[in-house]
Amino acid sequence: xxxxxxxxxxxxxxxxxxxxxxxxxxxxxxxxxxxxxxxxxxxxxxxxxxxxxxxxxxxxxxxxxxxxxxxxxxxxxxxxxxxxxxxxxxxxxxxxxxxxxxxxxxxxxxxxxxxxxxxxxxxxxxxxxxxxxxxxxxxxxxxxxxxxxxxxxxxxxxxxxxxxxxxxxxxxxxxxxxxxxxxxxxxxxxxxxxxxxxxxxxxxxxxxxxxxxxxxxxxxxxxxxxxxxxxxxxxxxxxxxxxxxxxxxxxxxxxxxxxxxxxxxxxxxxxxxxxxxxxxxxxxxxxxxxxxxxxxxxxxxxxxxxxxxxxxxxxxxxxxxxxxxxxxxxxxxxxxxxxxxxxxxxxxxxxxxxxxxxxxxxxxxxxxxxxxxxxxxxxxxxxxxxxxxxxxxxxxxxxxxxxxxxxxxxxxxxxxxxxxxxxxxxxxxxxxxxxxxxxxxxxxxxxxxxxxxxxxxxxxxxxxxxxxxxxxxxxxxxxxxxxxxxxxxxxxxxxxxxxxxxxxxxxxxxxxxxxxxxxxxxxxxxxxxx
Amino acid sequence: xxxxxxxxxxxxxxxxxxxxxxxxxxxxxxxxxxxxxxxxxxxxxxxxxxxxxxxxxxxxxxxxxxxxxxxxxxxxxxxxxxxxxxxxxxx
Numbered sequence: 001x002x003x004x005x006x007x008x009x010x011x012x013x014x015x016x017x018x019x020x021x022x023x024x025x026x027x028x029x030x031x032x033x034x035x036x037x038x039x040x041x042x043x044x045x046x047x048x049x050x051x052x053x054x055x056x057x058x059x060x061x062x063x064x065x066x067x068x069x070x071x072x073x074x075x076x077x078x079x080x081x082x083x084x085x086x087x088x089x090x091x092x093x094x095x096x097x098x099x100x101x102x103x104x105x106x107x108x109x110x111x112x113x114x115x116x117x118x119x120x121x122x123x124x125x126x127x128x129x130x131x132x133x134x135x136x137x138x139x140x141x142x143x144x145x146x147x148x149x150x151x152x153x154x155x156x157x158x159x160x161x162x163x164x165x166x167x168x169x170x171x172x173x174x175x176x177x178x179x180x181x182x183x184x185x186x187x188x189x190x191x192x193x194x195x196x197x198x199x200x201x202x203x204x205x206x207x208x209x210x211x212x213x214x215x216x217x218x219x220x221x222x223x224x225x226x227x228x229x230x231x232x233x234x235x236x237x238x239x240x241x242x243x244x245x246x247x248x249x250x251x252x253x254x255x256x257x258x259x260x261x262x263x264x265x266x267x268x269x270x271x272x273x274x275x276x277x278x279x280x281x282x283x284x285x286x287x288x289x290x291x292x293x294x295x296x297x298x299x300x301x302x303x304x305x306x307x308x309x310x311x312x313x314x315x316x317x318x319x320x321x322x323x324x325x326x327x328x329x330x331x332x333x334x335x336x337x338x339x340x341x342x343x344x345x346x347x348x349x350x351x352x353x354x355x356x357x358x359x360x361x362x363x364x365x366x367x368x369x370x371x372x373x374x375x376x377x378x379x380x381x382x383x384x385x386x387x388x389x390x391x392x393x394x395x396x397x398x399x400x401x402x403x404x405x406x407x408x409x410x411x412x413x414x415x416x417x418x419x420x421x422x423x424x425x426x427x428x429x430x431x432x433x434x435x436x437x438x439x440x441x442x443x444x445x446x447x448x449x450x451x452x453x454x455x456x457x458x459x460x461x462x463x464x465x466x467x468x469x470x471x472x473x474x475x476x477x478x479x480x481x482x483x484x485x486x487x488x489x490x491x492x493x494x495x496x497x498x499x500x501x502x503x504x505x506x507x508x509x510x511x512x513x514x515x516x517x518x519x520x521x522x523x524x525x526x527x528x529x530x
Numbered sequence: 531x532x533x534x535x536x537x538x539x540x541x542x543x544x545x546x547x548x549x550x551x552x553x554x555x556x557x558x559x560x561x562x563x564x565x566x567x568x569x570x571x572x573x574x575x576x577x578x579x580x581x582x583x584x585x586x587x588x589x590x591x592x593x594x595x596x597x598x599x600x601x602x603x604x605x606x607x608x609x610x611x612x613x614x615x616x617x618x619x620x621x
Contacts, residue, residue, distance in 0.1 A: 242601075245569065248579060249601035274580055276595030484555045496575055 005196045006167035007174075008077040010203075010234035012037070018210050018236040024070045024229075025257065026216075026241040031067050033236070036074065038159060039067075043075025043108060043131055045157035050149065053105040053129035054081055058175060060099055061220065062086040062117060063110035065241050068133045069220060072108035073229065075131075080165030081106070082172035082189075085220035088113040089244070090495045096123055098177045098185055102386070110134050121145050131156070169193035175386055176223050176320050179431070179440040179498075187386030188223075194323040195226060197379040201351055202227070203234045206261070206288055210236035214261045217242070217250065217268065222437075223320045224292055228263060251277035258285050262308070265293035265436030266467060269300040283308040292316035292325055293436040294467040295424055296345040301331050317347035317424065319438075321395065321407050323380035326354045329421050341414060341423035344466065348421045354378035356422065357406055358415035363399040368417040373428050375399065375406040382407070432461040433468030437497045444472055444490075444498055451489040454478040456509050459500065460519055462526050474500040475522050477509045534590060534618040539611040546585050547573060564608035579605065590618050 011033075015023075019034040031039075047059060059076035061083050063069025076083035084102045086095050099107070099120055105127070109117050111134035121128070128148045132138055138150035173192045177185035214232045216239050218225040232239040240257045242250065251272060254262065262283070269291070272278050286308040291301075296315045305313055318325035329336075329348025339346050350356050358372040359365055366372040375397075384392030396405050412425040427433075431440050444459040456477025461469025480486050483503055491499045510521035540562065548558045551573070558573070568574045574582060587594050594617050596604065603609035 245605065246601040248569070248604055249596065249599065251597055252601060271580060275583060275597070276593065277597045279597070282597075487555060 004167040004169050004192075005200075006077070006165075006169075006171075006192045007195050007199075007230060008074060009167065009196075010199065010230065011074060012078075012164075014210075014233055014236040021210055021236055022238040023233065024067065024239050024241065026065055026067045026070060027243065029067065030238075031070075036067075036071055039071040039133060040074035040078055041159040041162045042156040043071060043133060044078035045159060045162035046131060046151055046155075047075065047079035047081065047106055047129070048163060049157050049161070050106070050129050053127075053149075054079065056103040056105060057081045058084050058102055058104045058106075058172065060084045060086055060102060060104040060107040062088065062095075062107055062113040062120075064088050064112055064219070065216075065243055066110040066112060066134075068108070068110035070229065070239075070241075071133065072110070072131075073220065075108060076106075077173065078162065078165070080171075082174050084175045084187075085225075086113070087219055087221040088116050089219070090221070091492050092116050092119050093493050094185070094495065096120060098187075101177075101185070101187060102175055105129060107131070108133065121148060124148070167192065169196075170383070174223075174226065176221065178320055179438055179443050185443075186388060186391055188320045189383050189386050190223070190226075190320070190323055191383055194380050194382060195230070197353070198323050198325075198351070199230050199234055203231055206231070208232070208235040208237055208261075212237035212260045213257055214239050215242075215250075215254070215257075215259050215263055216240060217247065217264045222293075223324055224263065224265075227324050249275075249277070251282065254283050254286065259283075260285060261288045261290070262286050262311070263290040263292070266291050266296040266300050267294065267435045269304050270297075273300075273303055278303050278307040280306050281309055284310055286311040289313045290316055292318065294433040295342075297466050298337060298340055298343050298345055301336075301345050302333070305331070305333075315345040315347060317422075318380075319407075319409050319411075321382045322354070322376055322378075322409070323382065326351055326376055326378070326380055327356075327422055339421055339423075341425060342466075344424060346421035346423045347413070350376065350378070350422075351380065354380060355406075357399060357402075358413055359399060363397065364401075365399075366415050368415050371412055371414050371425055374409045374411045374413045374422070376409065377404060377406045381405070427468075434461060434471060434497050436467075437495075439472070439498055441472075444474065444494065444500065447490055447493045448474050448476065448486070448500070448503075451493070452476060452478075452480055452486055454480070458509060458519060458522060460522050460526070462501075462523065464523070471501045472498060473502050473504065473526060475509055476503055476505045477507070478505065480505050534615050536608075536611040536615045539586070539614045539618075540607065542586065542589055543582075543607070543611065546582065546589075550574075550578070550581070562607045564606075566607045567605055568607065568610075569605040574605070586614055592618055594618075 015033040015037040022030045023033040023036040059081040061072035106129040108131045131151045135152040138152035141150040175187045216228040242253045289311040313331040315329045316325035317327045327347045329346045357375040414423045441459040445457045449457045458475045462473045463470045510518040
């Protein structure tokens with residue numbers, strides 16, 4: 001009988017086949033498969049040695065673009081737990097909410113995240129297992145927080161004591177938090193079977209080999225990072241992670257690392273164009289260029305291909321709930337302009353096994369050629385939101401006349417005719433994309449409402465761009481005496497890309513005929529330069 | 531064509547950042563030191579960098595190409611001013 005596959009299986013096989021090949025580049029140094037496997041199994045063995053901290057089978061990874069962060073992801077998985085990425089570039093308050101909601105009792109922390117860890121430790125209401133692979137020993141931590149169990153590098157268990165966990169396809173491989181409308185982030189559960197189904201298809205499609213070098217532009221809290229890591233490790237390839245500062249000049253990184261596969265949000269292309277980093281034939285090493293996370297303008301695709309002429313370009317689409325990406329479209333300079341809508345590259349065709357339904361407001365399928373909301377299901381569909389049956393029931397639905405569950409993406413698409421590709425037309429609700437990040441305007445409004453103590457709060461994406469919005473502006477009904485204090489408190493609660501650029505206080509906000517706040521009127525005010 | 535020197539760029543940079551921060555309700559405290567990292571000190575973020583580059587290009591009337599600068603140096607005041615001055619004086 002064939003053994004069930006887990007997300008870690010491909011990495012372990014590659015580590016057997018290619019122990020001395022480079023597995024990951026981070027913080028300016030390279031770890032071979034043997035080195036990465038060694039550290040990851042020591043972390044895993046340590047987690048297994050304290051089973052009382054894995055009653056909820058999740059381990060948090062509080063690491064940012066460091067070897068420890070990557071070893072932590074593998075360590076959590078090899079212990080038989082799902083991993084929950086935390087991000088030190090997020091406000092501590094948000095990280096605390098994510099950590100608490102996950103109910104993790106074990107956490108792996110890199111040295112750069114230690115300052116924020118202290119706040120998590122002070123707030124934790126239960127004892128934690130804290131693994132610090134960057135600290136030679138952890139005595140000082142034990143003395144300061146005696147109720148938690150601290151493990152430094154020297155205290156990690158030996159790889160010999162690690163036991164390979166049973167691969168359970170329905171177990172959570174990772175839990176990722178996305179923006180939620182009530183102000184509380186939602187935890188999307190992705191099971192091993194969701195992500196292994198995806199990786200199996202994509203490594204074959206892209207013919208990944210041990211000679212490939214993949215970019216790692218995404219933070220671990222963005223699910224597209226799973227593609228970079230596990231596509232590479234499935235086949236013995238090298239995943240190359242730039243530092244936070246190198247992200248500003250990714251072109252040099254492509255050349256310095258001789259990358260063969262590029263994967264980023266389309267905003268990065270716009271950024272690189274503005275900084276003069278897309279000159280003809282500049283990135284000849286790239287054989288594959290992938291984009292996902294927001295609409296890809298045709299102008300970005302063509303500019304990129306001039307700079308990376310040896311590369312096949314594909315546009316991927318997919319919410320976290322459908323595991324990384326669930327449709328794709330290969331750019332063709334002759335055919336694609338005619339197949340596009342709104343000057344945006346189509347999102348293409350569903351991955352094998354994934355089913356598409358385009359519906360009206362009542363979830364009835366629309367006719368071919370008409371617009372509607374995109375619903376999908378298939379092997380990549382998440383089991384739902386962690387500890388939140390209500391939100392799961394709202395987003396994972398059985399449409400009329402169907403017998404199985406579909407995920408409502410909230411994206412507007414045109415139902416294809418004949419063999420034409422799906423085209424993306426925008427969002428159906430108030431979730432918008434700000435520089436590739438999915439943002440629920442309601443979450444920002446909830447925070448501002450709480451801090452300002454005023455009810456009339458509307459957030460809008462402004463300026464409007466082809467991919468969503470360049471930033472956020474907030475309208476408040478009433479008077480805020482100390483805008484600086486408001487800005488400070490909101491900034492402490494939200495990630496940078498969600499923090500409003502400006503607050504506009506008005507005695508009365510514009511309303512429509514139904515007496516609802518009129519977002520369009522507010523956008524018009526911004527257009528007029530309010 | 532006049533030569534642009536690093537102090538000219540710094541003068542513009544200081545003025546631009548003071549105006550930008552004032553618009554956000556913040557203030558630039560003291561002089562911009564040569565080793566001040568605009569990104570790590572929180573004065574600008576990566577998007578602010580784009581605005582800044584656009585403003586410099588507009589002010590000096592020339593397109594800038596940042597392809598060759600070491601990313602680690604790109605947001606540090608001294609190296610940034612020298613790089614921009616060198617770029618602007620190249621033609």
